[in-house]
Amino acid sequence: MKAKLVITPKKAVLDPQGKTVANALEHMGYAGVIGVRVGKYIEIDLAPGTSAAAADKALNEAALRFLSNPVIEDYRLEIVE
Amino acid sequence: MTPTQAMRFAILQFPASNCDQDCVHALRVLGAQAKLVWHKDTSLGEVDAVIVPGGFSYGDALRCGAIARFSPVMQAVSRFADNGGLVLGICNGFQILCEAGLLPGALIRNRDLRFHCEQVFLKTANFETPFTSGIRRDGVPIRIPIAHGEGCYFADAPTLERLQAQHQILWQYCDARGAVTDAANPNGSVLNIAGIANERFNVAGLMPHPDRAVEEILGTEDGRSILNSMVSALESRRAAA
Numbered sequence: 082m083k084a085k086l087v088i089t090p091k092k093a094v095l096d097p098q099g100k101t102v103a104n105a106l107e108h109m110g111y112a113g114v115i116g117v118r119v120g121k122y123i124e125i126d127l128a129p130g131t132s133a134a135a136a137d138k139a140l141n142e143a144a145l146r147f148l149s150n151p152v153i154e155d156y157r158l159e160i161v162e
Numbered sequence: 163m164t165p166t167q168a169m170r171f172a173i174l175q176f177p178a179s180n181c182d183q184d185c186v187h188a189l190r191v192l193g194a195q196a197k198l199v200w201h202k203d204t205s206l207g208e209v210d211a212v213i214v215p216g217g218f219s220y221g222d223a224l225r226c227g228a229i230a231r232f233s234p235v236m237q238a239v240s241r242f243a244d245n246g247g248l249v250l251g252i253c254n255g256f257q258i259l260c261e262a263g264l265l266p267g268a269l270i271r272n273r274d275l276r277f278h279c280e281q282v283f284l285k286t287a288n289f290e291t292p293f294t295s296g297i298r299r300d301g302v303p304i305r306i307p308i309a310h311g312e313g314c315y316f317a318d319a320p321t322l323e324r325l326q327a328q329h330q331i332l333w334q335y336c337d338a339r340g341a342v343t344d345a346a347n348p349n350g351s352v353l354n355i356a357g358i359a360n361e362r363f364n365v366a367g368l369m370p371h372p373d374r375a376v377e378e379i380l381g382t383e384d385g386r387s388i389l390n391s392m393v394s395a396l397e398s399r400r401a402a403a
Contacts, residue, residue, distance in 0.1 A: 090270075094316055095350060097273050147232070150225055150261065152268040153316055 082127040084140050085159045088149045089120035123148060133160045168195045169396045172209040174239070174255075176201040176230045181216035181252065181373055188373040189213075192389055201233035210396045211248040212239055214255030216309070216371060226269060226312050227257035236262055248292055248392055249365045253310055256357070256367030264365050265358060266325065267317030273350025277311040281381065282348055282370060284356055285336040288329040291359055292395030293366045297387040303340045304384035306370040308348060313369035315351035315358075325358060333357040333368055 090096045096118050103117040127136055137160050140148075149156040173185045175198045182198055189196040199206055201219075206212060219230035230236070236258070243249050243264055251259035259265045272278060283303040286294050297304060317325065325331050334354040337346040347354045349369070357368025372385030 093318060094270060095273055095314065097271060097275050097350075101275065147228065148224070150228070150268055152260075152266075152318070153270055 082129060082131055082133075082136070083161050084125040084127060084136060085161060086123040086125065086140070086144060086148060087120060087157045087159075088123065088154050089118050089156075091153055091155055094153045120154070127160075133162075136160050168193060169211065169393050170194070170209045171196045172199045172206045172212045173197070174199055174201060174212065174214050174235055176217065176219035176233060176258075178219050178221055179215050179217035179254070181254075181371065184371070184373045185213050185215045185252070188376045188385065188389060191376050192386060192393065194389075194393055199235060201230065201235045204234045204238060206235070206238045206242055209242075210400075211250070211392055212242055213373075214239070214249065214251040214258050214367075215373070216253030216255060219254055219258065222312070225257075225261065226254060227259075227261040230254075230258045231262040240264065243360075243365050246362070246364050248395065250293060250388075250392065251365075251367035252371055252373055253308075253313070253369055256369055257312070259365060259367045265360055265367050266321050267315055267358070269312050269369070270314045270316050271312050272310070272314050272348070277309075278313070278348045279307070279309040280348065281305055281307050282356070283336050283338055283340070283346065284333040284370060285340050285342055287331045287334055288359075290329075291332060291363045291366070291391075293357075293359065293363075293388060293391050294332055296391040296394055301340055303336050303338070304387060305382045306372055306375045306385055306388075307382070308370045309374075310349070310369055313351070314349040315355040315369075317352065322352060325355075326353075328361060330359050330361065330363075331355055331357075332359050332366060333370070 333356040359366040372388040375385030
């Protein structure tokens with residue numbers, strides 16, 4: 082059982098890394114790219130038999146307190162078997 | 163306790179703090195007492211002020227300051243701040259105080275993605291605080307070094323409005339003449355913000371290093387006026403007590 086957490090910079094926050102990657106894609110000839118945001122992906126291994134609901138609740142809390150910074154980041158949490 | 167006793171500063175020490183000794187040295191140069199407090203300690207001991215120093219606590223894992231803020235000593239710092247104690251965060255210390263929620267906003271990657279290690283000029287935007295009262299008021303900016311890769315200050319629009327309305331912006335990056343321009347902004351901080359205070363003005367943070375600017379041999383002594391402001395504020399408090 083795993084938890085997958087995708088963290089991205091909020092829209093209002095500067096993302097110079099995303100901008101640099103977007104420019105590079107354009108220079109490489111990948112047409113049609115109109116924006117890139119670079120974030121983080123965190124994979125958390127959970128003990129077998131963990132309740133998905135309990136893990137979801139606990140990790141949402143951890144995501145808000147620690148794993149992401151709500152001032153600058155959004156996150157998406159997914160619990161998978 | 164007599165008013166002549168030196169002010170006692172606690173300098174926090176996290177794994178990979180690297181300006182802790184600079185802070186101790188700077189404060190001793192200014193005649194204050196300084197002692198290191200290990201991040202696992204749950205008490206600050208008898209101190210008059212706290213400095214959260216620069217460095218790369220926990221190797222900047224996850225986000226700068228994100229792990230350090232959960233160190234046991236930070237609960238003692240929170241209580242100290244709640245009771246009105248003076249707390250200054252420098253560089254990584256500023257990042258830690260923001261992560262801890264003791265200061266609003268956050269510090270993100272410099273807009274040019276580069277680490278900046280250079281002297282900058284700072285305009286002081288509010289002189290009526292324990293961190294700024296002793297800074298020169300003749301319009302000449304102070305010169306202090308920065309050394310950071312993630313010093314771009316960000317806060318959402320309502321927070322920025324509050325910071326401005328309550329004069330919580332203490333320092334802004336400026337040019338040699340004191341003009342706050344985009345060219346003088348080394349990292350892309352909103353409103354050129356280099357340092358801010360909380361609403362009570364007892365907690366402040368800044369990316370530049372006053373601790374590295376107390377001796378002329380290092381190029382500038384302007385950091386003295388920030389640290390001396392704190393000492394003066396503490397002396398006034400002690401005299402009033």
